[in-house]
Amino acid sequence: MNLSKLVDVYRGGRVESSHFGHIAVVNSDGKLLYSLGDPNRVTYARSSVKPLQTIPVVETGAADFFEMCESDISLCCASHSGEDQHTDRVLAILGRAGIEDTSLQCGTHIPHSQDTYKKLMAEGKDLTPLYSNCSGKHTGMLVTAKYMGETLEDYYLPSHPVQQRILKAISEVAEYPIEKIQMGTDGCGVPVHALPLERFAYAFARMARPDSMGEERAKAANRITTAMMNYPEMVGGTGRFCTDFMNATKGRLFGKAGAEAVYLIGDRETGIGIAIKIEDGNGRAAYPVALETLRQLNFISEEQLNKVMHHYRPVLKNARQENVGEMVPSFSLHKC
Numbered sequence: 386m387n388l389s390k391l392v393d394v395y396r397g398g399r400v401e402s403s404h405f406g407h408i409a410v411v412n413s414d415g416k417l418l419y420s421l422g423d424p425n426r427v428t429y430a431r432s433s434v435k436p437l438q439t440i441p442v443v444e445t446g447a448a449d450f451f452e453m454c455e456s457d458i459s460l461c462c463a464s465h466s467g468e469d470q471h472t473d474r475v476l477a478i479l480g481r482a483g484i485e486d487t488s489l490q491c492g493t494h495i496p497h498s499q500d501t502y503k504k505l506m507a508e509g510k511d512l513t514p515l516y517s518n519c520s521g522k523h524t525g526m527l528v529t530a531k532y533m534g535e536t537l538e539d540y541y542l543p544s545h546p547v548q549q550r551i552l553k554a555i556s557e558v559a560e561y562p563i564e565k566i567q568m569g570t571d572g573c574g575v576p577v578h579a580l581p582l583e584r585f586a587y588a589f590a591r592m593a594r595p596d597s598m599g600e601e602r603a604k605a606a607n608r609i610t611t612a613m614m615n616y617p618e619m620v621g622g623t624g625r626f627c628t629d630f631m632n633a634t635k636g637r638l639f640g641k642a643g644a645e646a647v648y649l650i651g652d653r654e655t656g657i658g659i660a661i662k663i664e665d666g667n668g669r670a671a672y673p674v675a676l677e678t679l680r681q682l683n684f685i686s687e688e689q690l691n692k693v694m695h696h697y698r699p700v701l702k703n704a705r706q707e708n709v710g711e712m713v714p715s716f717s718l719h720k721c
Contacts, residue, residue, distance in 0.1 A: 389421040389716060391663065392670040396701065396710035404670035406646070406663040408678060408718065411586035413594040413656035415560070419682070419718040424583040428662050429569060431577060433643030435462045435522050436609050437558055437588060441550040442525040443605040447532035451481050458612040459619035461525035464642060466622025467496025467516040474619070475520050482528045489514035490541045491523045491573040498622060519573035521619070526575070543568065543576045552578065558598065558606075559588040572644060586660035589649045593639070594656030610651060613639045626672045626696050633692040634685060646671045652684055669712065672696040677714035 387407075394402040407422030417424055439461040442448050448458060457478050465471040479486055496502050496516040505512065514520055523540075526547045530540045533547075540547045556563040561584045571577035591598060595606035613620055617631035620641065627642055640650040646663030648671045659678055663670045676697040679685040690697060701710035 386426065387423045388664055391421070391674045391714065391716050393713050393715045394701070394710065395713060401710070403715070404663050404665060404667060406661065406665075406670070406674065407582055408674070408716075409583040409586040409660045410678070410682065410718065411583050411590050411658050411660075413587075413590040413597065413658075415587050417583055417721045418657065419720055420583075421716055421719055422662075422664075424586075424660075425581045426662060427567065427579050428582045428585070428647065428660075429571075429577050429579045429643075429645070430585050430647055430649065430660075431571060431643030431645055432464045432519070432522075433585070433641045433647045433649040434555065434578065434588075435464070435641055436592060436613065436639070437555050438522060438551045439525055439609050440554040440558070440602070440605050441547070442529050443608055444554075444601060445529050445533055445550070447525075447529040448608075450532050451478065451528050453478065453528075455608075455612040456616045456619055458609060459616040460521035462609065462613055462641060463521040463620045464518040464627075465521055465619065466498040466625060467501045467518065468498045468622050469501070470618065471521065471622065472515050475515060475524050478524050478528060482531050484527050484531060484537065486513070486515050488527055488537050489517070489520055489523050491517040491519045491575075493517060497625070517573060519571075519575075523573065523575070541575045548576050552576070555580075555588070558591055558602075559584040582660045582662055585649055586658040588658065589651035589660070590656055590658030593651035593653045593658060610639045610653070613641075626675075626693075629693050629696060630672075630675070633689045635689075638679070638684065640675065642668070642671065644668070648672070648675045650675060650679070655684070657682070657684075669699065673699065673712055673714045674716075677716070678718065681718050 388405040392404040409424035410419035493512045567579035595603040617628040621627035645666040646668045648661040650659040
């Protein structure tokens with residue numbers, strides 16, 4: 386496997402560590418424009434693929450039937466922080482569909498928002514799946530099953546129609562045969578899909594410029610990506626990269642992070658998709674790489690980059706909160 390160094394980690398002016406990985410830049414015609422490492426690395430996109438997983442929520446008619454607004458649809462694409470703005474919206478969507486939050490099968494973990502976690506502990510409340518960063522995605526799955534008259538208790542299983550529709554949508558948008566898609570189980574219990582990295586870049590390129598996918602799917606793709614860009618606070622939360630990045634780029638770019646250091650981006654202006662995978666799975670490297678890729682492609686201005694500088698050149702701090710180093714992107718895209 387080819388690997389390229391993407392980020393250097395400095396301490397005291399000396400490189401202490403480096404992160405290696407892969408980048409694929411693809412246009413909406415499927416042409417690989419730039420790459421580093423192995424653009425064909427078969428990769429689980431993890432939560433980066435949530436915008437594609439949201440397609441059936443819209444296409445089945447569930448979103449319209451349950452009066453889902455743009456914020457609701459953006460939340461279906463989220464790895465949210467568990468803030469009140471996220472959990473209140475999950476409960477509102479489920480309430481309109483007549484579904485109890487106990488139906489969520491995404492498991493529990495400490496919410497990303499430390500304020501939320503401290504409040505729960507102070508009030509003696511238990512963590513529930515509502516606070517999972519994937520509860521928005523699971524809510525979309527549940528309301529789709531409810532609208533289609535399907536069972537709710539097993540919506541997360543690979544054989545369920547909800548998951549089969551998602552698998553079909555990913556295959557079609559990425560133009561990659563279903564039988565070649567490798568399957569695993571994501572952290573929240575639903576199926577996760579592995580495709581070559583450049584296929585995920587192509588899928589996001591098509592989401593950015595969806596005309597080739599037919600009228601119905603193009604409308605769904607536009608609705609999903611517009612929702613993400615108009616309500617980026619639903620996709621992540623306070624201080625989160627996805628939220629800050631989409632706020633800074635003013636409706637041109639949409640992006641989604643995935644566990645194990647995956648990041649996918651679509652550019653509506655050029656119809657180009659970008660897929661990034663940090664080989665060691667350390668998410669701290671993904672955001673500097675994403676922003677440096679956009680800088681080299683001239684997709685982001687210096688003014689916009691300055692707004693997210695803390696993600697682009699993250700400062701390392703010690704336990705005394707003193708600045709002791711920084712992370713610096715260290716690559717040049719290879720034109721294919």
